[in-house]
Amino acid sequence: MGGNERTPRRLPPGGRRGGPMTGVGAPAEKPLDFGPSARRLLGLLRPHRGRLVAVVALAVGGVGLSAVGPLILGYATDLIFGGVLSRQFPAGLTTEEAVARARAAGDDTLADLIARMDVVPGAGIDLDRLGQVLLLALGLFLLASLLTWVQGHVLTGVVQRTVQRLRADVAAKLHRLPLPYFDRQPRGELLSRVTNDIDNVAQSLQQTLSQLLTSALTVLGAVVMMLVVSPLLTALTLLAIPASVLVTRQVAKRSQRQFVAQWTYTGQLNALVEEAYTGHELVKVFGRQREAEAAFAAKNEELYRAGFGAQFVSGIIMPALMFVGNLGYVLVAVVGGLRVAAGAMSLGEVQAFIHYSRQFTHPLTQFASMINLLQSGVASAERVFAVLDAPEQTPDPVAQEPAPVVTQRTGRPAGRVATGRVEFEKVSFRYDPDRPLIEDLSLVAEPGHTVAIVGPTGAGKTTLVNLVLRFYELDAGRITLDGVDITELRRDDLRGRIGMVLQDTWLFGGTIRENIAYGRPDATEEEILAAARATFVDRFVRSLPDGYDTAIDSEGGNVSAGEKQLITIARAFLAEPSLLILDEATSSVDTRTEVLVQQAMAALRSDRTSFVIAHRLSTIRDADLILMMEQGRIVEQGTHEDLLAVEGAYHRLYHAQFSAPVQDDPSAVQDDPSAVQDAAPAR
Template identity: 80%
Template sequence: MPGGPRRGGPLTGVGVPAEKPLNFGPSARRLVGLLRPHRRHLVGVVALAVASIGLSVVGPLILGYATDLIFAGVLSGQVPAGLTTAEAVERARAAGDDTLADLVARMDVVPGAGVDVGRLAQVLLLALVLFVAASLLTWVQGYLLNGVVQRTVRQLRADTAAKLNRLPLPYFDRQPRGELLSRVTNDIDNIAQSLQQTLSQLLTSALTVLGVTVMMLVVSPLLAALTLLAVPASVLLTRAVARRSQRQFVAQWAHTGQLNALIEETYTGHELVKVFGRQREVEAAFAAKNEELYRAGFGAQFVSGIIMPSLTFIGNLGYVLIAVVGGLRVASGTMSLGEVQAFVQYSRQFTQPLTQFASMINLLQSGVASAERVFAVLDAQEQTPDPLPLPAAPGGQRDGAGLAPGGQPAGAGLAPGGQRDGAGLVPLPAAPGGQPAGVVAQRDGRPRRSAAAGRVEFDRVSFRYDPDRPLIEDLSLVAEPGHTVAIVGPTGAGKTTLVNLILRFYELDAGRITLDGVDITTLRRDDLRGRIGMVLQDTWLFGGTIRDNIAYGRPDASAEEIVAAARATFVDRFVRSLPDGYDTVVDSEGGNVSAGEKQLITIARAFLAEPSLLILDEATSSVDTRTEVLVQQAMAALRSDRTSFVIAHRLSTIRDADLILMMEDGRIVEQGTHEQLLAAGGAYHRLHHAQFTSSASGGG
């Protein structure tokens, strides 16, 4: 229809430009903000990490002390027993061995004693206990963090699902289904993986760098300064590479969503593709999009992958420098061998977190890119919220409104039809016979929901999809209770739009629509749609049994009521021939039922729901001529006590309608009964003549 939203179709979304560059900082902060409800657990994670890292950084110093014990024992064996340490130093200097003299003077050497095995065993046992305790604390930290991440992602999935339910129909009209599914599935899974791997690694790396820096300064400020020289070079390199890879990750996930959209559309409509022989075009489109994804993915991983080997190279240069300077200081006696050994380990512990952080950059950027795509869904403009129900005061009256004489709320006049002026929910008026809408009545001894009158009025309604392209302008009409209103006209005239406005799938630009005198904008959407049954031209079955699909609109229906609805709509006739009967599993693809049988199931679903207002959008277009006659008879019974809107292209199906609306370009150009419109000789007469003349010539 003119100006309507873009609908999905084969090859939709191909060639869509990539998203704008990732706004990394705000998106990353918002992603971390999702963890705020789990602050207490995160405090525990940080405390455990501090304790674990604290024990880990003390370990090399203890091992260095063990090395000094071994080295001192070896030196003790080279010094004759019976000498004091001072005498051993003097003898070494007299012999010209100044290096040995410096080592003996600096270390705890007992001449002739050898290695103190008992003391060495105690030191090694202490180191073992520290490492085991650090590992246990790390395991508990990982357990807590995993719980935090999974609960956060579970909530994100729930928020996204709830958001999808609050989004208006136009949003889905503009989004390829595959792209939207990719955001809800692939991107959220990628966020979970990124949080799981990066949070623990980043926290551990930061604490390790801090703890190791303190220990290096304690052991040797000179060697610590040499080690810290590598930090500026590492930071500059990481920033330069991250900026380039950042754009690649945004493009990678954008192309992933577009490829999913292409696959979903192509293979959902694979029969159409084969009928028109478009396999090669589809394969070419897939190959082109797959190539774009390959290039973006390769670029993102390759560019970000440069960081780790580059930082490893810088770390190795620092390691060599420390080994050389440390060896010289040991030789000069200013440091012990154990201290140099501990410092070498510290240098490794210092550069390793930086390297690990660099390796996490690609995963972190990928996760933030996915988060931004999910946030775009969460930030999408929602449909107009439903009005809040007014709380009931004691005695059944609404709070804040005293009852005036006659039972009306004091100070609040009632609008026509019994609705209340102002905001808040209004009750639906009584059904024929004085029963309130929704009150249970009896039929054949079985309970059923009663139907309200079903009077629908369009009062100067205007609506357009595109602000610059008018569609429905200043339209007014009245559908009386129990009447059948048929809507006909050329494609794009606004027929389906008219009934979508009744369902509040779209909001009006001007005017109002009332149901039994109540403005539908004052009703909750669920309450409004709960009174409306709809059968679409495009059938849709949910994954489940035929019984489940019929009962979808009324889950509390009994087995007898389901079968009765199936018999009334001639579903029972073909279900009995299926091996599993009503327990036959079907889905949107139809499976072992035909297109016409799928349509019958959707009609049975509407029949069972017993709505007060019925909308049939080419509901019999997929059934054969003989079945159509039977379904028309069933629909006549279904429409007997309710208002019905029937959108039809075949005029033979709406001859008995109480009112026929002829629409062109969003306007009602004619209205009346079938006989009245034929006699008028206008647009309806021309459409009728063209249709039946075509049928007659085709039949000849």
């Protein structure tokens, strides 16, 4: 907008504005509320309950088949070991006779092994039976892998659809947020939330959901199978659980706030880079490269420390749990060996149990490797939820339908003609509740009239037109358009009847034709060319190699500042609104072009009400009404000649603008100090 009055002079606590040093030294956000945020994140998956049930069923099938595999491999081990033992006895003996002979020889351990494993003396290894068992194990593992692959495929679809909906919700939310929200949010910080944080949520959900589900089922299956094989060894293995939980809880508690700080500093660093890049010309002109680099280095150092702390602290979990798991593994191996020696277990059962104990401890270690990703994802989700939970602008009314606008050129739908009469009735507004800006303001803009608004910076000029557009809501009073309170109109319908040309031009990535047609997408080629000719865009476009198909970027780098302004004026011309707002619209146009544009604007304003915000008083001499504003109040109003005759605030501003440059006598300032005050804002 043209002027600083659009944004509050003093932001409320926590508010941040743009600038080269945005975010530096800003306080860290509150610690992550992990539980509620995690539950809300998982709640986003609720629309895909059916697929999630299928994911769970596939995971149960895959883990169940994998759990049976070690028991079958243990049986194969018993077949091999039993075949080796059987060769120590001649064929023809029964198993009982082989056991008795071993005991008679004083080898009770061998006797217990033969009895436990049902060895057939002299038979050797049953290769046919061993092959069948191994083929069965191979089939089970292949089927388990297939089920796991299908599970991953379905879960990927669920996660990506969920994140797609989350992005859509955030995008829709941004359109429902009031302008003050964006005033208080650095653009880089907001972009980080809707890009980096959502991507991190997607990555976290994709990796953690599958592994958490598989890990939980694997632990459950391993415990069941361990109980089947040996309740004693199972009890010894389960002793690792309390130690693992204690280690995980203590470390996770310390890493939570580190992850919140990491993503907070990421957003602040993005804001810093975005603003330094957007204003890189100013940074170079004023020689502030070193300061910008120092601010970046300081914020980058904060991000490094937070990221290092988060990753290092959470990274302690995995080696700690591996140590606890290895202690359990050693305990199982020792006790299992003693049980085999005592004949209470077979070698294959011990082998299977050791495999199950690894299946039991591995998911715990795997969970430890996911804990940092999980916390990082929930921290990002909380930042995204903060955007989704931000207070929205007041909802549009649904009962009142605005009258369609009829213009002579386009022949829009028939109905009551909106003449563009605007009335302010005792309007009060302030950005900061503790600092008044506009108080008890009343004015009437008659249909077809041009109302110029002048005054020093911060007087409330741009704020006045922003209130007409309902970018901000009034604190008191009301504004009517053709007798209808603007709060009774839908915002889209209200703004559809208003055209605006800003001092700070903005072009979208696309062709010149597309940028002009942005004012009315359904416009014909003839209407676009007519608007371009009326605003003298056609004059310079014809000299371009690609004409109206010339591609321009969002910065408009391949057209001059004046040409950008002409394109935005053509955009407003094409929209043919009933109410026109010009915020220093000719500030970037050369003197010759300004005369031509003024002529075009005169034709454009002929049948509609116009608000013109001007700093160059020479551009508004022919206005039907000039409003002189100071500190949110209209102190004078009238025509150019009338206000000069009064010799008040407008008179001082006018002569300060045109006379101050040739006033070389310093004593004049001493004689009239107010001249400095009046002239300063006009420079």
